[in-house]
Amino acid sequence: xxxxxxxxxxxxxxxxxxxxxxxxxxxxxxxxxxxxxxxxxxxxxxxxxxxxxxxxxxxxxxxxxxxxxxxxxxxxxxxxxxxxxxxxxxxxxxxxxxxxxxxxxxxxxxxxxxxxxxxxxxxxxxxxxxxxxxxxxxxxxxxxxxxxxxxxxxxxxxxxxxxxxxxxxxxxxxxxxxxxxxxxxxxxxxxxxxxxxxxxxxxxxxxxxxxxxxxxxxxxxxxxxxxxxxxxxxxxxxxxxxxxxxxxxxxxxxxxxxxxxxxxxxxxxx
Amino acid sequence: xxxxxxxxxxxxxxxxxxxxxxxxxxxxxxxxxxxxxxxxxxxxxxxxxxxxxxxxxxxxxxxxxxxxxxxxxxxxxxxxxxxxxxxxxxxxxxxxxxxxxxxxxxxxxxxxxxxxxxxxxxxxxxxxxxxxxxxxxxxxxxxxxxxxxxxxxxxxxxxxxxxxxxxxxxxxxxxxxxxxxxxxxxxxxxxxxxxxxxxxxxxxxxxxxxxxxxxxxxxxxxxxxxxxxxxxxxxxxxxxxxxxxxxxxxxxxxxxxxxxxxxxxxxxxxxxxxxxxxxxxxxxxxxxxxxxxxxxxxxxxxxxxxxxxxxxxxxxxxxxxxxxxxxxxxxxxxxxxxxxxxxxxxxxxxxxxxxxxxxxxxxxxxxxxxxxxxxxxxxxxxxxxxxxxxxxxxxxxxxxxxxxxxxxxxxxx
Numbered sequence: 001x002x003x004x005x006x007x008x009x010x011x012x013x014x015x016x017x018x019x020x021x022x023x024x025x026x027x028x029x030x031x032x033x034x035x036x037x038x039x040x041x042x043x044x045x046x047x048x049x050x051x052x053x054x055x056x057x058x059x060x061x062x063x064x065x066x067x068x069x070x071x072x073x074x075x076x077x078x079x080x081x082x083x084x085x086x087x088x089x090x091x092x093x094x095x096x097x098x099x100x101x102x103x104x105x106x107x108x109x110x111x112x113x114x115x116x117x118x119x120x121x122x123x124x125x126x127x128x129x130x131x132x133x134x135x136x137x138x139x140x141x142x143x144x145x146x147x148x149x150x151x152x153x154x155x156x157x158x159x160x161x162x163x164x165x166x167x168x169x170x171x172x173x174x175x176x177x178x179x180x181x182x183x184x185x186x187x188x189x190x191x192x193x194x195x196x197x198x199x200x201x202x203x204x205x206x207x208x209x210x211x212x213x214x215x216x217x218x219x220x221x222x223x224x225x226x227x228x229x230x231x232x233x234x235x236x237x238x239x240x241x242x243x244x245x246x247x248x249x250x251x252x253x254x255x256x257x258x259x260x261x262x263x264x265x266x267x268x269x270x
Numbered sequence: 271x272x273x274x275x276x277x278x279x280x281x282x283x284x285x286x287x288x289x290x291x292x293x294x295x296x297x298x299x300x301x302x303x304x305x306x307x308x309x310x311x312x313x314x315x316x317x318x319x320x321x322x323x324x325x326x327x328x329x330x331x332x333x334x335x336x337x338x339x340x341x342x343x344x345x346x347x348x349x350x351x352x353x354x355x356x357x358x359x360x361x362x363x364x365x366x367x368x369x370x371x372x373x374x375x376x377x378x379x380x381x382x383x384x385x386x387x388x389x390x391x392x393x394x395x396x397x398x399x400x401x402x403x404x405x406x407x408x409x410x411x412x413x414x415x416x417x418x419x420x421x422x423x424x425x426x427x428x429x430x431x432x433x434x435x436x437x438x439x440x441x442x443x444x445x446x447x448x449x450x451x452x453x454x455x456x457x458x459x460x461x462x463x464x465x466x467x468x469x470x471x472x473x474x475x476x477x478x479x480x481x482x483x484x485x486x487x488x489x490x491x492x493x494x495x496x497x498x499x500x501x502x503x504x505x506x507x508x509x510x511x512x513x514x515x516x517x518x519x520x521x522x523x524x525x526x527x528x529x530x531x532x533x534x535x536x537x538x539x540x541x542x543x544x545x546x547x548x549x550x551x552x553x554x555x556x557x558x559x560x561x562x563x564x565x566x567x568x569x570x571x572x573x574x575x576x577x578x579x580x581x582x583x584x585x586x587x588x589x590x591x592x593x594x595x596x597x598x599x600x601x602x603x604x605x606x607x608x609x610x611x612x613x614x615x616x617x618x619x620x621x622x623x624x625x626x627x628x629x630x631x632x633x634x635x636x637x638x639x640x641x642x643x644x645x646x647x648x649x650x651x652x653x654x655x656x657x658x659x660x661x662x663x664x665x666x667x668x669x670x671x672x673x674x675x676x677x678x679x680x681x682x683x
């Protein structure tokens with residue numbers, strides 16, 4: 001018999017996969033609450049749309065803070081047009097990054113400036129290298145992080161604002177690990193990433209840690225579902241079209257079937 | 271199919287004008303054949319909305335072929351690239367998110383429509399003479415579609431793709447004597463990698479077109495035996511029938527539009543209902559996900575697999591649950607088709623649906639704790655329905671009186 005439920009004892013089981021690289025190897029000591037408090041998000045619900053301003057601020061946070069340890073390898077620089085970056089801004093941004101180029105004549109690796117079609121450069125050359133440099137656990141790629149993590153947006157926000165420095169009394173203290181309400185076992189290798197005014201938002205919004213958490217969460221949800229705005233909008237058009245079609249089809253069917261019940265249908269010729 | 275000189279009435283009174291159409295008609299009577307099979311084709315006049323699902327399935331199948339063809343053009347079947355080629359379809363390919371969304375929603379709703387279609391056949395006794403081959407061809411389609419869906423789910427090469435494939439190939443390996451060989455035939459090597467992925471990509475593609483061929487056979491069957499109906503009494507006079515067009519074309523159209531609305535709601539507004547979050551993480555042979563579970567449409571069979579305390583026994587139960595359906599025309603000997611007139615069969619069939627749903631829940635809960643008991647009881651009932659209740663009911667059941675003709679039968683459902 002296939003026995004797959006071994007690890008199901010963890011209440012937060014599905015989160016395990018996503019947060020695995022984040023969590024300490026120390027055995028979980030306290031149960032982690034499983035449902036983070038619900039926040040109000042502009043992109044929630046069947047018709048929700050991303051707030052472009054928030055996406056752009058979130059990108060600032062991602063670019064200046066998260067991307068120093070986390071990759072986002074499925075996203076290309078061009079994809080950033082989805083958060084409202086102009087083609088010129090994308091070209092400039094990509095150009096400022098050095099990405100691996102072809103081998104030179106002597107067979108040595110080279111670097112070249114990035115192009116809009118390039119994928120976002122990961123901070124480490126490989127997962128193994130990342131793990132080696134980050135204390136044994138590679139920071140997870142963020143391309144689909146918000147999709148994989150149960151309660152994606154709410155959890156990300158709760159996690160980013162859930163650090164306690166110093167840890168509450170009685171909590172286990174492990175060197176190199178930090179206490180977080182929403183980490184599996186409350187311990188995580190990532191130090192608190194967001195601090196008030198650690199970044200500056202171009203639109204002048206005060207960069208509190210909470211605001212940064214909100215905006216970067218929005219950005220991460222966008223990264224895991226970049227066509228959500230289009231999807232919701234297209235869905236509305238499709239629904240309007242189908243509703244109109246349905247009315248016509250019902251009218252046609254009624255007309256036809258009235259004929260069928262009043263005379264012998266086999267006599268009708270068409 | 272038919273030679274021009276043997277034209278029957280339908281083809282002679284078909285408008286066969288001169289010009290190119292007449293030229294073709296004289297050599298290959300496609301126009302008269304179309305008219306005979308899809309315009310004047312006699313349908314029972316009392317079909318209810320459950321009879322929409324045949325047409326719906328054809329349309330979804332065409333949608334799957336169309337979207338699948340374009341997905342295949344952008345997909346790379348290697349273990350290193352598969353996941354990222356699907357990501358690129360979803361993100362960078364123009365309209366790719368819509369293409370893939372339609373294919374994923376289509377897969378789910380294809381299976382859903384197929385289960386409803388199958389249930390309709392069970393409820394109204396559409397498997398009885400003279401429709402046995404129609405029923406059997408439908409079951410062959412069910413098995414083929416399940417195999418195609420399984421192969422398709424592997425292709426994105428996410429965590430659930432990988433570990434689902436791992437569970438199933440190992441389950442096949444549990445077959446005595448030939449299991450190891452079978453497993454090796456499926457995987458192609460000692461691990462799930464490039465060979466396996468490439469093999470299942472080709473199989474997925476190939477099976478899809480084989481399904482089309484068997485659908486052709488299935489539809490040919492229904493055009494020979496004609497449709498069953500909710501009363502289960504054959505039409506006797508022309509008063510009992512209506513021509514397919516415009517009566518059932520107009521009715522099918524409404525069914526299709528309503529179905530398209532459900533389809534769109536899932537595709538555009540609630541795609542999360544049909545996707546497994548874990549499958550957005552690339553396949554990693556070193557990290558077993560905490561909770562491996564198949565797509566919802568395989569859950570009842572997964573429940574059976576897990577309810578039996580032996581690996582091979584579970585496999586037999588899961589396969590047997592499909593195989594027993596093939597024997598149905600010969601297990602149910604009652605001359606009455608429709609469950610409407612069968613006082614024992616009708617509630618027993620409701621029980622069958624409940625046991626099937628319970629098995630799905632058992633699969634979802636991995637047959638742990640009390641679910642194990644629920645799984646075994648449901649499995650017992652599932653097989654009991656076909657192997658005990660139906661054969662006995664055919665002998666001892668007192669059917670309610672059947673209407674003499676469809677035109678006189680009242681009511682719809």
